[in-house]
Amino acid sequence: xxxxxxxxLRASRPNRPLFTDLSLTLNDGDxxxxxxxxxxxxxxxxxxxxxxxxxEAGIVRRGRNARVGALPQLPVLPxxxxxxxxxxxLDRQEWQGEAMLSRLGLGGVLDASTDQLSxxxxxxxxxxxxxxxEWDALILDEPTNHLDLDAIAYLEQWLAAFPGGxxxxxxxxxxxxxxxxxxxxxxRGASYLHVPRERTGxxxxxxxxxxxxEREAQAATAEQTRKNLARHELAWLRxxxxxxxxxxxxRIDAAQALVGRGPAASARERELGLSLGSTRLxxxxxxxxxxxFSWPRGRDGDDPGPLLVLKPFDHMLEPGDRVGIVGPNGxxxxxxxxxxxxxxxxxxxxxEIGRTVTIGYYDQLGRDLDLTQxxxxxxxxxxxxxxxxDVRLMRQFWFDGDAQFAPxxxxxxxxxxxLQLLLTLIEQPNVLLLDEPTNxxxxxxxxxxxxxxxxxPGIVVVxxxxxxxxxxxxxEVMALDGDGRAVVVRGGVAGWLAxxxxxxxxxxxxxxxxxxxxxxxxxxxxxxxxxxxxxxxxTLRHQxxxxxxxxxxxxxxxxxxxxxxxxxxxxxxxxxxLSAKLTTSQIRVDAxxxxxxxLADEAESLRMDI
Numbered sequence: 001x002x003x004x005x006x007x008x009l010r011a012s013r014p015n016r017p018l019f020t021d022l023s024l025t026l027n028d029g030d031x032x033x034x035x036x037x038x039x040x041x042x043x044x045x046x047x048x049x050x051x052x053x054x055x056e057a058g059i060v061r062r063g064r065n066a067r068v069g070a071l072p073q074l075p076v077l078p079x080x081x082x083x084x085x086x087x088x089x090l091d092r093q094e095w096q097g098e099a100m101l102s103r104l105g106l107g108g109v110l111d112a113s114t115d116q117l118s119x120x121x122x123x124x125x126x127x128x129x130x131x132x133x134e135w136d137a138l139i140l141d142e143p144t145n146h147l148d149l150d151a152i153a154y155l156e157q158w159l160a161a162f163p164g165g166x167x168x169x170x171x172x173x174x175x176x177x178x179x180x181x182x183x184x185x186x187x188r189g190a191s192y193l194h195v196p197r198e199r200t201g202x203x204x205x206x207x208x209x210x211x212x213x214e215r216e217a218q219a220a221t222a223e224q225t226r227k228n229l230a231r232h233e234l235a236w237l238r239x240x241x242x243x244x245x246x247x248x249x250x251r252i253d254a255a256q257a258l259v260g261r262g263p264a265a266s267a268r269e270r271e272l273g274l275s276l277g278s279t280r281l282x283x284x285x286x287x288x289x290x291x292x293f294s295w296p297r298g299r300d301g302d303d304p305g306p307l308l309v310l311k312p313f314d315h316m317l318e319p320g321d322r323v324g325i326v327g328p329n330g331x332x333x334x335x336x337x338x339x340x341x342x343x344x345x346x347x348x349x350x351x352e353i354g355r356t357v358t359i360g361y362y363d364q365l366g367r368d369l370d371l372t373q374x375x376x377x378x379x380x381x382x383x384x385x386x387x388x389x390d391v392r393l394m395r396q397f398w399f400d401g402d403a404q405f406a407p408x409x410x411x412x413x414x415x416x417x418x419l420q421l422l423l424t425l426i427e428q429p430n431v432l433l434l435d436e437p438t439n440x441x442x443x444x445x446x447x448x449x450x451x452x453x454x455x456x457p458g459i460v461v462v463x464x465x466x467x468x469x470x471x472x473x474x475x476e477v478m479a480l481d482g483d484g485r486a487v488v489v490r491g492g493v494a495g496w497l498a499x500x501x502x503x504x505x506x507x508x509x510x511x512x513x514x515x516x517x518x519x520x521x522x523x524x525x526x527x528x529x530x531x532x533x534x535x536x537x538x539t540l541r542h543q544x545x546x547x548x549x550x551x552x553x554x555x556x557x558x559x560x561x562x563x564x565x566x567x568x569x570x571x572x573x574x575x576x577x578l579s580a581k582l583t584t585s586q587i588r589v590d591a592x593x594x595x596x597x598x599l600a601d602e603a604e605s606l607r608m609d610i
Contacts, residue, residue: 001028003066003137003165004049008058011044014410015402018044022058022191024184026137026165032193033176033204034169036186038414038442042169043073043141045186049167050139069135071143073413075126077114082106085114086129093132100128104151105329120146120329120364131158137165142413144172145439148329149465149497171443173205173468180204185212281430282356285459286317286340290349292484293335309335311484312348317431317459324470325463326496327480333463336480337361337433340461360429362421364436364463369420371409375399378408378423397422413440421449430458438466467493471582492562498586544599551592558585 004026011018018041026032026049034042047053048060050070062068077085087097101107104124109117117125123146130138144152152175159166159179170176176183183194183204194207291313294306309332317323317340325333338344339351341361353359370378379394380386386394386404394404397418408416417440424432432453438446450472453460464470470477470493477489477496489496561582 001063003027003063004060004068004167005063006049006055006058006060009045009048009055009060010057011041011048011055013039014406017189019186019189019191020057022186024049024191024193026167028136028163028165030182031159031162031166031180031204032168032182032184033180033208034167034184034186035171035176035208035443037444038418038440039412040186042186043412046070046139046141046167046169047072063136066136067134068137068139069130069133070139071123071127071130071141073141074119075122077117077122077125080114081110082112082114082117082125083110085125086132090132097128097132100132101125103154104128105148108330124151124329127155135164137167138162139167141169142171142440143168144170144175144465145436146329147465149326149467149493150328152465171438171441171446172466173443173446174466176205177203183208280356281319281458282354283319284352284354285319285321285357286354286431287352288313288315288317288340288349289352290314291339291346291351292348293332293339293344294347306347308484310339310480310486313486315478315486315488317461319457319459322453322460322473322475323462324474324477324493325461325480326465326470326477326493328482331480331482332484333480334364334435336486337363337435337461337463340431341433357431358427358429359431359433360424360427361433362424362435362437363433364439369408369416369423371407373408374404375406375408375411375419376404378419379426393422393426414442414445417441418445432456432458432460434460434462434464436464437462438464438469467497471578492582494582495586498590541603544596544603547592547596547599551589551596554585554589554592558582558589561585 002025004024006025007023009022009024010020018039022045024032024045034045036042044053048055050068050072051060051062052070052072078088080088082101083098086101087094090097098107098110101110101124104127106121106124106128109121114122114125127140127143130140143155147155152172156175156178159168159175166179168175168180181196181204185192185194185208192211194204194211196203196207291310293310294308296306325336327333335344339346341359342351342353343361376386376390376394379390383390391404394400399419399422403415408419411419417437421437421441437449441449446469450469453473460473462470462474474492477492478486479489479496480486561578564578
């Protein structure tokens, strides 16, 4: 069944076309991901498909009685409470709206006013309102932005089971690989629909990667063929002036056109120029000594007591460290970055910054951007006019020609993030704090950023919910559990996900927790008596030996996958596969460890030597 049919769409921005003659049909069961460079018109296309914007040319038709729900990049919520924004109109099904809010980490703000929410919270409320209702088609613009890993995993499952049509813009490669069965690529004004070749289905993202590689190879072959033909035609043209009079005019014109024509213009003229250098970092980086933080009063203003965010903990960031910070929304991840950056002061403990440390903070809010400025003025800073070096840097970051004179307010979300990245790196920091760096950046920019961080000599601290990005860029993971604790987890993000999945529901007290047990009950549970084993000592020794070998084999297998992951290049399809394999390996290690500990408890109950 056809849900939305678009034919011959055209869109442009001042002084620049976005796409022309774009046609797309969304049917039941289609899960179409939309990809392309920042500013190519992805969000514009979605607003046309949803009916919120009229195309400059072409037409969009909807199937009869088709119910279409849309999540814009910047949603606007109705006045009132979060509960009313999501549940109004659901009648007897209000519980579905509240359950969806809880799934997306907003169970603790049901009665908050929508005008008091952050931008990320508004996006999650709008998403919850959509998912709690019935639709024939969904149009989602960056739905994973501002979701934690648990919520993203849930959204993946929900979208995979959604029976209607789905049109999705996201730069989360894991979601693209798991959810889509087609990918629409917008490239230099043209559009390409990529469908898996296997009739049994498959990933639209994998089809897109394969087709893009093939198209680039064909373009290279075509250019080599053009050069060879041009060489022969040039030799023909140069065979002496007397012979030229006998040459057919049409052949001469064709030869001159072939010689004069260059290769097809690339989408971007050069690689992203991230390597701006960094100041030398000495032996001392950033040291956190007993650092804890509490907000001075409850966020709702009624509770006069402090609101605990982080319990006191110690950690040292040394040159070369790559640390990923994970945890549920509201656990204090951005707060921790603000503490390291000096935007907040700890309420307990102290933070020592090395004498040579220069901190660059790439935050998710773009709070340093003045939307009324031109791009060139933002880069020039206090110098007035940009220098030649500034112009060169803007070109390195794909701000060419008219883009340098564009007001920041006219840039797409991804272009603003790219500008913010330039303004962060231009200061040549040696400690990089990256808060949700993958939000809104296109896939090419993400790959360039990952490759840049591979060889960057300083300290990197990343808050991200993008599993592929974390696997590629960090060496260890610090998990914030939502109850104020911060612990380093073995096995990277895959190890944390496996550990997190193994915990019982309601094990944390985060804002999105669904636990109904009182805090005191969760903290002060009565001790459980250890049962005495009914096995004989010889049986226990045999089983312990088997469990010990099983644990060693599981650890070896996991370490092998980790080595493969470290050695992997930019093959993102393979990275997704290895990330899933690492998660499975870590789950096997945890299960084997649990079995060994259980048997060790039994052996201890018999007072055996282990």
